[in-house]
Each structure stands twice: as structure tokens, then as C-alpha cells.
Amino acid sequence: MAMQMEDENVPKCSYTIFTKNKIFNNTFRLQLFNKTIPYSKSNKFLGLYFDESLCFDKQIKEVKTKCMNRPNKIKILSSKNWKLNHNTLASLYKALIGSILDYNFPCLNSFSESGLQKLQLIQNTADRCILKLPLRTSESLFNEAENKLNISKIDHRLSSLL
Structure with missing residues (x-):
């Protein structure tokens, strides 16, 4: 044995x-x-990739890959046929995408600025799908959307989880 x-x-x-x-x-x-x-050069431990410089580039790529098609599911469910309100769609976002981001919170403060921006783009896409915002949406409109949906920005997420 x-x-x-x-x-x-x-x-x-x-x-x-x-x-x-x-x-x-x-x-x-x-x-x-x-x-x-x-x-x-990198090892996976409990679902997190640790690379030799601890910049978590591979982890960011993995999270981005996992989350990439999930805003499309929210977009489908936000159509008029389903008749779901914004709060329900925000809850779907938190379940489909937010849970993945929350699992990465131990290394979130070590992500590079460009890595955080990549993850913020996914969240912005989900916000646009939920509220049916145009493709070119201003930063201030995203801030209003996140306040309305009670979703914090990626870089503020760490402090809210602590």
C-alpha cells in the first residue's frame, strides 16, 4: 500500500x-x-496559481477565462422574455462571477494594476448587460450602476471582504 x-x-x-x-x-x-x-514556474494550490514572482499573472488569466462567457448568460436572462428585475440579475452576477472573484480575495491585493483592470472589464460587461447600458459607457455611469446594483469595484472588493 x-x-x-x-x-x-x-x-x-x-x-x-x-x-x-x-x-x-x-x-x-x-x-x-x-x-x-x-x-x-507556477503551482496550483487550492485552486490558486502561485507563480515564481508572486504576481499572479496565471491566476488572473485563469479567472478571466472562467468568467469570460458568464456575462453572456446574464445578457440572455436580462432579455424582456425573462422579465427579471435588476436586483435579481445583480444576484445572478454575484453568484456567477462575484463568487469566483471572492475566492481569489487572498491574493487580490497582490494582483497588478493591469490584472485588476482586466477583471474590472468583466464586471463592467456584466453591469452593461444587467442595466442594458451602451458599449461606450462613462466611468461615472459605471459608478452609478455599481451603487444601484450594490456591487463594489474590483479594487475596493478586498477592503469590503476583510
Whole structure:
């Protein structure tokens, strides 16, 4: 039984060196049960990708991919045929997209400014779908929309979750 666990778990292992140094020599040779553990630039732990510089670029890309088509579902449900009000659609947003963003809150303050902007674009798309706003909507109108729907901006989300 123990030998079987050894054989199954070693391929699942990898290691990452967290450093701010862009140029480093990876000379480590880590082994587990006499098998070499491979180096990886990023590792997934509890659904979060940790990269070697802890800038979470891969995590932002993953969140963006997960959330990308979800505003379209809100757009379909916001049509007149469904007769859903703004509060119901905002609740759908919080369930479909907000929950994914909330799960990432431990590393949200480490996201780069450009990463936060990418996630804010997804939220803006959902706001436009819920309130049927035009494609080119001003920042002030988005602020009004977020107040009306009780949805905070991505960069303010961390302080509201703490």
C-alpha cells in the first residue's frame, strides 16, 4: 500500500522557487522516494496559481477565462422574455462571477494594476448587460450602476471582504 502511494504521488509533485530576482540559477535537485521532483514556474494550490514572482499573472488569466462567457448568460436572462428585475440579475452576477472573484480575495491585493483592470472589464460587461447600458459607457455611469446594483469595484472588493 505504501509503495503504491509513493508511485502515485511523485508525478503530482513539483516545486517553485519564489524570488524577486529575475535571473537565478535553479540548481536544486529535489527528490521524493528516489524520484526527482520537477521544477515548475507556477503551482496550483487550492485552486490558486502561485507563480515564481508572486504576481499572479496565471491566476488572473485563469479567472478571466472562467468568467469570460458568464456575462453572456446574464445578457440572455436580462432579455424582456425573462422579465427579471435588476436586483435579481445583480444576484445572478454575484453568484456567477462575484463568487469566483471572492475566492481569489487572498491574493487580490497582490494582483497588478493591469490584472485588476482586466477583471474590472468583466464586471463592467456584466453591469452593461444587467442595466442594458451602451458599449461606450462613462466611468461615472459605471459608478452609478455599481451603487444601484450594490456591487463594489474590483479594487475596493478586498477592503469590503476583510
